[in-house]
Amino acid sequence: MKGKAHVFGDDVNTDEIIPARYLNRIDPEFLAAHCMEDADPEFVARAAPGDVLVAGENFGCGSSREHAPIAIKAAGISCVIARSFARIFFRNAINIALPIVACPEAVEDIRPGDQVEVDPAKGELKNLTTGNAFTFAPFTKEIQDIIAAGGLMAFVKSRMGG
Amino acid sequence: MTITEKILAAHAGRESVRPGDFACADVDIALGNDITAPIAIRELEAAGIETVWDRERVVLVPDHFTPNKDIASAEQAKVLRDFARAQNVTHYWEVGRVGIEHALLPEQGVVGPGDLIIGADSHTCTCGALGAFATGVGSTDLAAVMATGKVWLRVPESMRFTFTGERGRWISGKDLILHTIGEIGVSGALYRAMEFTGPVIESLPMDDRLSMCNMAVEAGAKNGVVTPDAVTCDYVKGRLQRDAVYYESDPDAEYVETLEWDISGLEPVVACPNLPDNTRPVSELAHVHLDQVVIGSCTNGRLSDLEVAAGILRGRVVADGLRCLIFPATPTIEREALERGWLAVFMDAGAVVSPPTCGPCLGGHMGVLAGGEVALATTNRNFTGRMGHPESQVYLSSPAVAAASAVTGRITHPDEVVG
Known part of the structure; x- marks a missing residue:
């Protein structure tokens, strides 16, 4: 996955990712149209399919609303790279197969508009603009099993059938 | 082991667990609401799963956008x-x-000590106050x-918070948790368990314990927990529909x-915009004028919260x-009030009393803020735009500070009004 970086700060919360006034609908396209609206009203207009979202500590803190990773994924973002993730957002992203990467060194390096290439399976990340390369720890086996199945429900179904 | 580790081990059918272990645990109660459950229901249907595992343990609560705020919300509630x-x-x-x-689940005895409770709502951590x-x-x-x-x-690492000393007249569980979050920050307990202990907690009423555990997630925690004791036993007696297990x-x-x-x-603690860890003593904020x-809320809509508010608003x-x-948190609380x-x-004071709903806490309905407006709320979050317009502001406090x-x-400060 390769795309342009959109950079945000620390503690980006789910109210900023998808404000509660839009939680009366669950269709991904509707949610995507309002993605990041209260943090950056121009985000959706600037984001192109494949772009990456870059943030600081504790990305996705606050509410458990799965509408947040759904909105990001449906907005065409290919990967979220942060220093750290809030725990419910982390689970939700894994469960719906939105690629996420915790890599503080890369966050330090990436500036808005940089071209970034990520390979989550290999644990490799490249900032094509600066030429700097980074590695990050792969997920634990438990999490990789969920991703390999294509998300939590597919994982659960395969186990229920077995 | 800590109380958190013991409950997880018991539900995973293991002698013991350690922080960092992955555990596949049996769930006692699974909770969803009118915002989160519709997506779960869609997922179940997409996977072709026709029946829930246990109809007595799946708990569904239409509380966020009810009474239905608009047609789209009505469809979700349906x-x-x-x-x-x-x-x-x-x-x-x-x-x-x-x-x-x-507020409803503990009150109605749906959840109790020793339970493992999973809820599609971040404030599910509230029920850790029961020793769950x-x-x-x-x-x-x-x-x-x-x-x-x-x-x-x-299995999360545990952090222990011990509170000692004399709890002042206006110091509630809300002040203790705001103080805690102010000290450690909004990611200060990320992925961890927060265990609240010490003489102050031992003498703290259940409503205040619920307020504290409610906001554990605002420090990033997986769960908040209080060791069950006589206060817990008194609370669950006559309510709990199953046997309690005390860890x-x-x-x-x-x-x-x-x-x-x-x-x-x-001093009573207030969290300033736009994060719950941006705390200050109430006396430093006397210049902040309020529109609302x-x-x-699930943090402070319980009977003792309304009692404090009524005590201050009586005759004023x-x-x-x-x-x-x-916003009383449940019909039972509203009826008692x-x-x-x-x-x-x-009503004599000129306040409006709403039916129980999450309502304005998340900027849903029944009290949404306009641009530039400032609110003080006994709720749990003050993020940008949390209660309405992105350029509105929210401060967080106890019911006593809010009423004053x-x-x-x-x-x-409540002393300024009550004297």
């Missing part, structure tokens, strides 16, 4: 209602009986639990961090130009 009926779910409440989930393991998840996690009755959890941490339990605070002389005060009136909104004359006190501030129209 998805929840139709599913609850089709699955013959035992614990579903219609408007008129429904309350805010994290309770944590928030998203909709797909909820769908998986509704299908199987099991959940994968990473406590071993004397040699391991904590990744221990913090101890003497709270003697602590909100008293209620809300400041000119200020809107004071009071009515019987005790508190609703009349609120409603009288003066600016952020006010």
Whole structure:
């Protein structure tokens, strides 16, 4: 996955990712149209399919609303790279197969508009603009099993059938 | 082991667990609401799963955008209602009986000590106050639990917070948790368990313990927990529909961090925009003028919260130009407040009393802020745009500070009003 970086700060919360006034609908396209609206009203207009979202500590803190990773994924973002993730957002992203990467060194390096290439399976990340390369720890086996199945429900179904 | 580790081990059928272990645990109660459950229901249908694992343990609460705020919300509430009926779910409440989930479940005895509770709502951690393991998840996690009755959890490291000293007249559980979050920050307990202990906690009423555990997630925690004791036993007696199991941490339990605070002389604490860790003593904020005060929510809409507010508002009136909104958390609480004359006190003061709903806490309905407006709320989050317009501001406090501030129209120490 390769795309342009959109950079945000620390503690980006789910109210900023998808404000509660839009939680009366669950269709991904509707949610995507309002993605990041209260943090950056121009985000959706600037984001192109494949772009990456870059943030600081504790990305996705606050509410458990799965509408947040759904909105990001449906907005065409290919990967979220942060220093750290809030725990419910982390689970939700894994469960719906939105690629996420915790890599503080890369966050330090990436500036808005940089071209970034990520390979989550290999644990490799490249900032094509600066030429700097980074590695990050792969997920634990438990999490990789969920991703390999294509998300939590597919994982659960395969186990229920077995 | 800590109390958190013991509950997880017991539900995973293991002798012991350690922080960092992955545990596949049996769930006692799985919770969803009118915002999160519709996505879970869609996931179940997409996976072709037709029945929930246990209709008595799946709990569905239409509390966020109810009474239905618009057509789209009405459609979501209908998805929840139709599913609850089709699955013959035992614990579903219609408007008129429904309350805010994290107040309703303990009150109705649906959850109790020793339980493992998974809820598709971040404030599910509230119920740790009963000596349970309770944590928030998203909709797909909820769908998986509704299908199987099991959940994968990473065993969290535990942090121990010990509170000593004299709890001042106006210091509530809300002040203790705001103080804690102010000290450690909004990611200070990320992925961890927060265990609240010490003499102050031992003498703390259940309503205040619930307020504290409610906001564990605002420090990033997986769960908050209080060791069950006589206060817990008194609370669950006559309510709990199952046998309680009481766990406590071993004397040699391991904590990744221990913090101890003497709270003697602590001033009421207020969190300033736009994060719950941006805390200040109330006296430093007397210059902040308010457009709205909100008293209620899963954090502070319980009977003792309304009692404090009524005590301050009795015989006084809300400041000119200020809107004071009071949200009892459940119908039982609202009814009791009515019987005790508190609703009349609120109305005489010029406040409005709402039916139980999450309502304005998340900027849903019934009290949304306009651009530039400032609110003081007893709720749990003050993120940008949390209560409405992205350029509105929210301060967080206890019910005592909120009620006093409603009288003066600016952020006010209760002593200034009550004397």
